[in-house]
Amino acid sequence: xxxxxxxxxxxxxxxxxxxxxxxxxxxxxxxxxxxxxxxxxxxxxxxxxxxxxxxxxxxxxxxxxxxxxxxxxxxxxxxxxxxxxxxxxxxxxxxxxxxxxxxxxxxxxxxxxxxxxxxxxxxxxxxxxxxxxxxxxxxxxxxxxxxxxxxxxxxxxxxxxxxxxxxxxxxxxxxxxxxxxxxxxxxxxx
Amino acid sequence: xxxxxxxxxxxxxxxxxxxxxxxxxxxxxxxxxxxxxxxxxxxxxxxxxxxxxxxxxxxxxxxxxxxxxxxxxxxxxxxxxxxxxxxxxxxxxxxxxxxxxxxxxxxxxxxxxxxxxxxxxxxxxxxxxxxxxxxxxxxxxxxxxxxxxxxxxxxxxxxxxxxxxxxxxxxxxxxxxxxxxxxxxx
Numbered sequence: 001x002x003x004x005x006x007x008x009x010x011x012x013x014x015x016x017x018x019x020x021x022x023x024x025x026x027x028x029x030x031x032x033x034x035x036x037x038x039x040x041x042x043x044x045x046x047x048x049x050x051x052x053x054x055x056x057x058x059x060x061x062x063x064x065x066x067x068x069x070x071x072x073x074x075x076x077x078x079x080x081x082x083x084x085x086x087x088x089x090x091x092x093x094x095x096x097x098x099x100x101x102x103x104x105x106x107x108x109x110x111x112x113x114x115x116x117x118x119x120x121x122x123x124x125x126x127x128x129x130x131x132x133x134x135x136x137x138x139x140x141x142x143x144x145x146x147x148x149x150x151x152x153x154x155x156x157x158x159x160x161x162x163x164x165x166x167x168x169x170x171x172x173x174x175x176x177x178x179x180x181x182x183x184x185x186x187x188x189x190x
Numbered sequence: 191x192x193x194x195x196x197x198x199x200x201x202x203x204x205x206x207x208x209x210x211x212x213x214x215x216x217x218x219x220x221x222x223x224x225x226x227x228x229x230x231x232x233x234x235x236x237x238x239x240x241x242x243x244x245x246x247x248x249x250x251x252x253x254x255x256x257x258x259x260x261x262x263x264x265x266x267x268x269x270x271x272x273x274x275x276x277x278x279x280x281x282x283x284x285x286x287x288x289x290x291x292x293x294x295x296x297x298x299x300x301x302x303x304x305x306x307x308x309x310x311x312x313x314x315x316x317x318x319x320x321x322x323x324x325x326x327x328x329x330x331x332x333x334x335x336x337x338x339x340x341x342x343x344x345x346x347x348x349x350x351x352x353x354x355x356x357x358x359x360x361x362x363x364x365x366x367x368x369x370x371x372x373x374x375x376x
Contacts, residue, residue, distance in 0.1 A: 036249070062248075062277060065269030072238030073273070076210070076245020079230065079366070080253075081375045084245070102234020103242075106362040 018054065020152030021181050022047035025114060028159025028175075029085055030056040032167070034112055036077045037061045038070040039087035044116040044182035048087060067092035071099035075109045083167050085112040090119060090135045090176075091128065100142055100172065108170040112163045113144075115176050122179040139174055146174040149181055191326050192352035193287050197258060198223040199326065200285055203333045204256055208246060208373065211258040212239040214294030216287055218354035220258055227372035231358040231365050237266030240284045244274055247282035247342075250373065254281050261288040261302045261346075268311060271344070275316030280340035284312075285347055293351045312344035322346045 018026075025048050029037060035058055039045060052059045064070035067088045074084035088096075093115060104111055118125070119132015139146045145165055149155045155175075162173035197219040201209070210230045211217040216239075217231040232239060243257035264270070264286050274282065290303035302308060309322045319341055323332040332345045359365060 063273070065272055066267070068238070069241050069267055069270055069273060072235065072241025072267070072270075073245040073248070075238070076242040076247070077249045078245070079242070079370055079375070080246045080249025080373065081370075082245075082249045099235050099238060103232065103238060106233070107366045108363050109366065 018051045019047055019182075021149055021155045021177065023051045023055065024152055024155025025149075025159050025175070025177070026051035026056055026059075028156040028163065029112075029114075030059055031156070032112070032160050032163030033083045034085040034163060035059050036074075036082045036084045037087060038064050038073055038084065040064055040067050040070060040089070040092050042087075042089040042116050044177060045087045045089070045114075047182075048114065067095040068099045071096050071104060071111070074111050075099075075103055075107070078109050078111070083110070083112075083163070085114060085163075087114045088116075090115050090117045090132050093135055093138060094131050097138065100144070104172050105142060109172075110166040110170050111172045112159070112166050113172065113174040114159070115174055116182055117176055117178050120179050122183060122185050135176070142172070144172045144174055146176055148176040148178050150178070152181070191324075191329065191347075191349055193289055193293070193349040194219045194222065194352045194354070195326065196285075196287060196329055196347045196349045199329055200256065200258065200333065204254065207254045207256055208369070209256045209258060210239050210243040210246070212236070212260050212263045214260070215351075215354050216258045216260055217358050218356060219352075221358035222354065222356040225358070227368045229358070230369045233360070233362060237263050237270075239263060240270045240274065241267065243284065244270070244277065244279065244282055247279040248277065251279070251281055253373070254283070257282070257284040259284055259286050260293070261286055261290065261308060262292045262300045264308060265301060265306070271312050271315035271317060274342050274344075275312075278316075279342055282341050283336050283343040283345065285345050287349050288346050289349050289351045291351055297351065309344065309346045317342055317344050319343045320345070322348065324348045
């Protein structure tokens with residue numbers, strides 16, 4: 001049985017090379033003191049979970065059943081002195097809106113979000129496009145700072161800077177992982 | 191037993207423990223039963239009370255953390271039971287103040303008034319310590335059991351709706367900052 005406090009067993013990406021962007025996000029989380037990571041799974045995010053498992057044993061990862069629930073758990077972790085981060089797919093941001101608007105923002109509960117994008121360039125599934133397009137306007141509507149990682153070597157610094165903002169100023173910040181970074185198109189059309 | 195009577199019993203039973211209260215009437219009753227820094231009143235995010243308490247329990251394993259949830263609220267976030275069962279923090283107790291209605295919004299019936307069983311749901315989600323408490327004596331017995339055996343606990347407390355008599359402070363940042371200061375944070 002796996003330890004639920006450190007519940008990322010080797011996933012589909014275990015043993016395979018961790019992409020540089022995923023290693024960078026994981027390193028940024030660890031360097032920022034985000035030792036409590038909540039996630040709702042997604043294929044690109046599995047690389048970050050693998051990087052954490054492999055390289056950052058001090059970071060605990062915990063599964064939530066829904067992104068809104070992850071925000072609640074993150075809020076409680078913060079009340080107890082932790083620096084939480086939530087990993088989710090862009091579709092999951094849609095599940096969190098009331099938690100952001102009626103818990104995180106008014107109570108000034110800091111949180112770092114790492115959002116793997118769907119619906120942006122490289123997408124093949126029409127059902128992912130509207131929510132994907134709404135991610136930036138939604139974050140802007142809440143006044144949440146967001147930065148997209150364009151290249152793998154930027155990932156660690158981007159995560160660290162956003163974490164600094166979030167935990168230093170008791171606000172929320174989002175690191176966006178575009179699809180062209182996480183799932184490069186290799187020719188042909190879906 | 192009214193909801194206020196149940197909240198007051200829980201509050202008196204746990205004078206030194208942090209309590210996270212669901213928005214609306216559970217938070218109002220917690221305030222009316224005795225305001226203090228270790229009361230965390232939510233003013234929104236319906237459904238997340240048990241999740242907030244879970245996060246705190248994970249961050250601070252030496253504390254006994256209690257959630258005052260409602261039946262309607264927990265039904266908004268039933269996945270929380272699976273997560274609590276999965277992570278199984280020994281120091282968490284979730285009290286579900288089950289009055290069978292959405293009390294804060296005008297008394298519309300919830301599914302528990304037609305047989306939905308939140309204690310059975312908790313057990314089905316892997317939470318070993320559960321109870322359904324009826325009446326003051328039933329609640330006292332459940333509270334004694336919660337103190338005796340490690341959690342996580344889910345205690346469904348059957349209550350009658352009662353009109354709230356007071357409102358907690360409205361300043362969310364004040365609520366949070368004094369709560370964290372009382373826990374020795376920041």
